[in-house]
Amino acid sequence: MNVLYEFIYGFVENVEKQLKMIRQAIADGDAALVKREAHSIKGGAANLHAFKLSEIALMKENLGKEENLQGLSNTFPYIEEAFGQFKNFVETVKYA
Secondary structure (H helix, E strand, C coil): CCHHHHHHHHHHHHHHHHHHHHHHHHHHCCHHHHHHHHHHHHHHHHHCCCHHHHHHHHHHHHHHHCCCHHHHHHHHHHHHHHHHHHHHHHHHHHCC
16 A cells, blocks of 8 residues: 555545544534534545535534534535545545
């Protein structure tokens, strides 16, 4: 495995953990935690040119700033979907 792939897969592993934290934070009503984790995902995704994931993370970050728990809950599937697409791409590249 090359260094670049290890870096990208490290990001994937981190985001998997962050999404679990975000899901729990939404259930707990902790909009501030959602905002922090979404901000982190946004930056990492932008650095990797995963712009759809970054854009949705920005939306989650803003909803967290607004403490809009209903919006955070309603849009959670969007970040999961965007992350799933990115992860599938990473897996495809790994075996190419």
